[in-house]
Amino acid sequence: xxxxxxxxxxxxxxxxxPGGLVIRCLTDPAEITAFDERLxxxxxxxxxxxxxxxxxxxxxxxxxxxxxxxxGAAALKLxxxxxxxxxxxxxxxxxxxxxxxxxxxxxxHDKGKEPNLASQTLALACRELxxxxxxxxxxxxxxxxTFTDPESFEGTCYKASGWEAVGQSQGHxxxxxxxxxxxxxxxxxxxxxLAPKAREKLRALRLGELSLPALVPAPGGMLPLPALAxxxxxxxxxxxxxxxxxxxxxxxxxVLTLVAMALLAGARDVAQIARFATRLKPQQRAGLSLxxxxxxxxxxxxxxYSVFYQVLIRMDPExxxxxxxDWLVGQAGTLPAALCLDGKMIRELIGTVTLADAESGSPxxxxxxxxxxxxxxxxxxxxxALIESMPSLEGQTVTADPLHCQRELxxxxxxxxxxxxxxxxxxxxxxxxHARALCDGRDPLLSKTNSGxxxxxxxx
Numbered sequence: 001x002x003x004x005x006x007x008x009x010x011x012x013x014x015x016x017x018p019g020g021l022v023i024r025c026l027t028d029p030a031e032i033t034a035f036d037e038r039l040x041x042x043x044x045x046x047x048x049x050x051x052x053x054x055x056x057x058x059x060x061x062x063x064x065x066x067x068x069x070x071x072g073a074a075a076l077k078l079x080x081x082x083x084x085x086x087x088x089x090x091x092x093x094x095x096x097x098x099x100x101x102x103x104x105x106x107x108x109h110d111k112g113k114e115p116n117l118a119s120q121t122l123a124l125a126c127r128e129l130x131x132x133x134x135x136x137x138x139x140x141x142x143x144x145x146t147f148t149d150p151e152s153f154e155g156t157c158y159k160a161s162g163w164e165a166v167g168q169s170q171g172h173x174x175x176x177x178x179x180x181x182x183x184x185x186x187x188x189x190x191x192x193x194l195a196p197k198a199r200e201k202l203r204a205l206r207l208g209e210l211s212l213p214a215l216v217p218a219p220g221g222m223l224p225l226p227a228l229a230x231x232x233x234x235x236x237x238x239x240x241x242x243x244x245x246x247x248x249x250x251x252x253x254x255v256l257t258l259v260a261m262a263l264l265a266g267a268r269d270v271a272q273i274a275r276f277a278t279r280l281k282p283q284q285r286a287g288l289s290l291x292x293x294x295x296x297x298x299x300x301x302x303x304x305y306s307v308f309y310q311v312l313i314r315m316d317p318e319x320x321x322x323x324x325x326d327w328l329v330g331q332a333g334t335l336p337a338a339l340c341l342d343g344k345m346i347r348e349l350i351g352t353v354t355l356a357d358a359e360s361g362s363p364x365x366x367x368x369x370x371x372x373x374x375x376x377x378x379x380x381x382x383x384x385a386l387i388e389s390m391p392s393l394e395g396q397t398v399t400a401d402p403l404h405c406q407r408e409l410x411x412x413x414x415x416x417x418x419x420x421x422x423x424x425x426x427x428x429x430x431x432x433x434h435a436r437a438l439c440d441g442r443d444p445l446l447s448k449t450n451s452g453x454x455x456x457x458x459x460x
Contacts, residue, residue, distance in 0.1 A: 021066070023124050025132050026056040035068060043106045048072070053097070053137045057129075059121045067121040068106040071129065074099035074145055080167025080189055081145060086203045089226070090265055095202055097214035100133065102146035105157075118157035126161065130194050139213040142198040147187035155188060163190040205340070205356075225261060227287060229331060233257050234288060236327045243314035250303045254288045255311050258303065260324050263352060264363055268344055270309050277302040321352070321368040325389070328365055339393075339418075341386075341400040343369055343379035353382040355390075355398070365390060384409050393418030402427065 026032050035056055039047040052073040059067040074096055075081070081099075082092055107118050130140040147169060148155040155165065169187045193199065201208060207215060225233065237260070238253035262276040280288075285300035293299045338357070345351040351369040367386040370377045383404055387393070394417035400409070405422040413420045424432045 020061050021059055021121060021124055022061070023057055023059045023121075023128050025136065026058055031058075032056060038108075039068060039070070039104055039106060042108070043104055045104065048103045053100075053133075055100075055129075055132060055136060057125050057132065059124060066108050066117065067125075068104065068108065069102065069122075069125050070104035071100050071133075071144075072103045073097070074101045075169075078145075078167075078169070078189060081191065084166040084191060085143070085199050091203070094215055095207070095211075097139070097216065098141050098202060098207075098211055099143045099145055100129070100141045102144060105146075116160075119160035122157055123161040126192055126194060134210065137213075140195070140210040141214070142193070142195050142202055142211065144192045144194055146190050148190065150188050155190060158190045158192075161192075163192040165189070166191050225264070230257070230261070230284075230287060232331070233260060233327055236323055240319065240323060241316070243316075244310060249291060249301075250307055251289070252311070254290055255303050255307065256315075256320065256323075257288060259308065259312070259320075263366075270305060270312065273308050274303070274305040277308075317368040321366055325366050325386075328363055329391075339364065339396055339398045341383055341398055341404055343383065343403075345369075351379065353379055353386055355386055379403065380406060380409070384412055387412040387416060390416055392416055397421060405431070 026035055035058065036047040048070055050072070054073075055071040057069040057071070058065050059069070076096070077092075087095075105122065107121065109117055126144060129144065134140045144163075146158065146163070148158065150168075155163075159165070165188055167189045169189060195201065201211070234253055234257045237256040238251075240252050240256055242248065242252035244252075258277050259273055262273040265276060267273045267276055280302060282298060282300055285302060286298075290300045290302060293301050339355050341353070341355055343351060343353040353367045353369050354363045355365040356363045365386055367382040367389075368377065369379045369382040380403065383400075384406075387398070387409065393413060396418045397420065398413050398418055399421045400423070402423045402425040405424055405428065410420050410422070424435050426432060
């Protein structure tokens with residue numbers, strides 16, 4: 001039986017919705033001009049200039065427009081939104097394009113004449129928005145946001161169409177680039193999921209295929225830790241022994257703090273660590289007690305590639321890992337329900353094994369390694385020691401790649417009260433055959449793959 005094809009763009013525009021409503025996007029210059037002129041004449045805020053990814057929707061009935069909607073880029077920073085999603089600072093910087101903002105909504109109807117028309121048109125627009133957005137910009141957004149003025153509007157149509165009030169803005173207006181002034185009019189913030197479990201997807205370690213084109217590198221100044229946590233981490237490293245000479249310009253505490261934050265942000269070599277440092281803003285550099293360049297008043301210098309290299313090849317990696325791990329344990333509080341175990345090498349200098357939150361990618365514990373397997377400090381040995389150092393894994397599930405599908409590691413996880421989910425590949429043919437036999441005739445955890453030495457499945 002052939003799979004039903006998705007409607008094309010032209011066909012979707014002709015689908016009749018409840019109430020005889022039809023929605024389409026505007027691309028014709030003449031229609032766009034008329035659209036903006038109507039907003040200028042009838043919306044209390046007027047039209048809004050197109051900046052970045054920008055979309056105009058029109059809802060019609062019997063060929064006549066009944067509502068106009070404008071969608072654009074989300075607000076750069078919103079504490080209540082980030083808290084509602086569960087985003088870290090770096091996640092917000094990388095995934096912000098997956099949130100779109102309803103900039104304008106104009107109902108072309110006398111107020112009270114059709115009480116349900118506003119919520120119907122808004123619900124229709126949100127339903128079709130991911131498809132329209134993907135057709136125009138190549139990716140599907142997951143969340144929508146908007147603001148209402150509580151002194152003028154209750155936001156009833158948003159509530160009726162499934163939006164959730166999650167907080168309010170700080171009451172500031174943009175005045176020149178990167179400068180805001182108070183306006184004494186905080187707005188109510190509304191959010192709506194445009195896909196099932198949208199917030200979980202936005203927090204996940206990996207994005208879905210339809211969302212990947214929206215992923216952008218975190219801009220300069222995006223740090224994996226808030227200010228209080230950065231100061232706490234700096235205090236943890238401030239008294240570490242310095243393997244360099246006594247006249248080093250950059251003190252060991254700030255250097256190791258930068259290394260740790262770069263690792264937490266995903267850096268995998270010395271060059272990435274150095275680039276991470278150069279992207280810090282002046283206020284962030286000052287907070288790390290970095291030196292001021294001679295002859296200037298507020299230009300804070302950051303360590304160069306050479307500084308990081310010299311520290312990394314001379315420092316005690318075990319002491320560094322213990323300090324960072326003790327700090328992470330102290331900050332973590334209650335462990336998340338799902339943890340993933342993985343190891344990465346930073347060139348030939350140092351390797352880390354990380355136990356991280358499976359949804360956000362935030363590390364909760366780290367250990368040092370020197371290679372994948374075969375030594376006392378290999379990734380396998382370091383992973384087992386890391387698990388054994390955890391106070392408890394009660395109620396947690398640890399996932400791992402085939403390298404960690406080892407009896408000793410599984411036993412260590414279970415002894416700590418946790419459960420495990422490890423991949424099995426053809427390098428363990430006996431275990432793979434046994435796992436396939438157990439899954440034969442049952443619904444496996446993951447889809448079956450073609451047989452052969454490269455096939456993989458999962459077993460708990």
